[in-house]
Amino acid sequence: MPRLDARGVEIPKRPPTSMPDGVSYRDCVDDQRIRFVVQLDGFEANASLQVWAAPSGTDCKVQTNRAGSPAACWPLVTGAPLQSTATVDIPVRALLSGAASGSLEPVADERVCGKVDLTNISVQFLYFGPGQPATPALASDVVVAADTVGPRPPQGVTTAAGTGQIHVSWDAPPEASSIKVFCDRLESPDGGAAGACSSPAFDAVTTPDGAFIPEHECGAVSEDATAALLREARGEPLVPRTPADPAATYAIALAAVDAFENVGPLSEPACGHAEPKAADGESGCSTTGSPLGGGGLLTAIGAAVFVTMRRRRSGRR
Numbered sequence: 521m522p523r524l525d526a527r528g529v530e531i532p533k534r535p536p537t538s539m540p541d542g543v544s545y546r547d548c549v550d551d552q553r554i555r556f557v558v559q560l561d562g563f564e565a566n567a568s569l570q571v572w573a574a575p576s577g578t579d580c581k582v583q584t585n586r587a588g589s590p591a592a593c594w595p596l597v598t599g600a601p602l603q604s605t606a607t608v609d610i611p612v613r614a615l616l617s618g619a620a621s622g623s624l625e626p627v628a629d630e631r632v633c634g635k636v637d638l639t640n641i642s643v644q645f646l647y648f649g650p651g652q653p654a655t656p657a658l659a660s661d662v663v664v665a666a667d668t669v670g671p672r673p674p675q676g677v678t679t680a681a682g683t684g685q686i687h688v689s690w691d692a693p694p695e696a697s698s699i700k701v702f703c704d705r706l707e708s709p710d711g712g713a714a715g716a717c718s719s720p721a722f723d724a725v726t727t728p729d730g731a732f733i734p735e736h737e738c739g740a741v742s743e744d745a746t747a748a749l750l751r752e753a754r755g756e757p758l759v760p761r762t763p764a765d766p767a768a769t770y771a772i773a774l775a776a777v778d779a780f781e782n783v784g785p786l787s788e789p790a791c792g793h794a795e796p797k798a799a800d801g802e803s804g805c806s807t808t809g810s811p812l813g814g815g816g817l818l819t820a821i822g823a824a825v826f827v828t829m830r831r832r833r834s835g836r837r
Contacts, residue, residue: 521664524609526551534781538697542665543612543641544780548633553609556662558645563602566650567657571597571608573615576640576663583654594618596643608645615641616666637669670727670784671695671776679772679792682749684760686792688772689747693784696776700783701739702728703753704771706791717791719771727785728775738772750792758794769793 521541525531531552533540543554558569572580572593580586580593594617600608613632620635641664646656674690681687692699704719725732738753751758753770761768771789778784 522555523547524553524555526553528553528609530555537779539665539667539780542667542780543615543636545634545668545670545782547612548616548668549630552612554612554615554664556608556610556643556645558600558606558608560602560604560606560647563604563647564650567602568598568648568653569600569602569606570595570646570648570656571600571610572644572646573618574642574644575619576642578642580642580644580646581656581659593644600645610643615643615664616668619666620668634668636666638665638667640664641666667778667780667782670782671778673785673787674699674774674776675787677772677774677787677790679790681761681793681795683795684751684758686750686758686770686772686794687747688750688774688790688792690774690787692746693776695778696784697742697779698777699741699745699748700728700733700737700775700777701741701748701750702736702773702775702786703738703750704736704789705753705759706767706769706771717771717789719773719789722771722773722786722789725786728783733783751794760796761793762796 523531523533534544556571560569563569572586573596574580574585574593578585578592585592586595596610596614597608600606613629616632616636619639619641620632642661643664644659644661647658648655649657672693672695674692674696676689676691678689679686680689688701690699702722704721706717706719721732721736728736735754738750739748741748750770750772758770759765759768769791770793772792773786773789775786776784
């Protein structure tokens with residue numbers, strides 16, 4: 521399904537491995553639109569085409585589902601273009617609105633983001649003939665997967681000092697597709713003391729987002745990894761703890777990432793430090809599992825979703 525930004529400009533979607541046709545937290549924050557192309561065969565003058573949304577399995581053709589109290593369906597577009605091939609752009613926030621809060625009014629701001637946890641939403645296109653506002657003459661639907669809630673944080677984060685590196689291990693939640701590792705060098709001399717590992721940067725952020733990720737990320741590993749060797753922080757080799765610099769300690773926290781690329785909240789930080797090492801030219805982050813591949817940004821722009829609706833004529837089955 522093609523995606524548009526808030527200005528109506530088509531944008532690249534997530535890679536095929538990251539649920540590109542689903543709706544994520546970032547899609548909502550960016551105020552994206554999903555483009556549908558509706559084909560109508562033999563539409564009539566004074567008819568109407570409406571678009572509704574509901575949890576998958578709910579039938580919006582039933583009038584009480586659209587107008588009951590409470591209603592099960594929420595409106596997305598009440599006056600879609602009536603033509604043989606119509607383009608309909610649905611705001612992600614409107615699509616999420618009913619599923620997020622129980623309110624059937626589309627929400628036009630970010631309050632709806634981060635409130636839908638792995639839900640299939642049915643987008644239903646209803647064609648009403650002239651003078652028949654109660655029951656649609658025909659209908660079609662497309663199911664869109666939505667998940668705007670990140671995974672639970674990894675648990676049991678531990679560290680061990682290594683030569684020029686810090687060994688970090690953890691228990692990942694089962695819904696994680698990858699793990700992000702964040703580092704922050706502590707300034708306090710007792711930063712590594714038992715029970716005293718805290719970072720103002722980590723304490724101030726519940727869920728890593730925006731500038732926080734490039735500022736503090738020091739490694740990313742796939743879901744089958746349970747440990748990583750950290751050798752860099754902020755693009756620089758780790759500063760080892762030495763008699764001349766006994767306070768060289770890092771707070772390390774992890775966040776899980778799901779299949780929609782939603783980043784979950786940070787784990788409790790654990791402190792670690794590196795031991796002095798001879799220069800070996802090594803840098804970066806290695807893992808005991810499979811590292812995420814690099815190689816640049818992989819983009820995929822899908823073809824339009826065509827929703828074909830054909831009128832039933834008398835004498836035809």
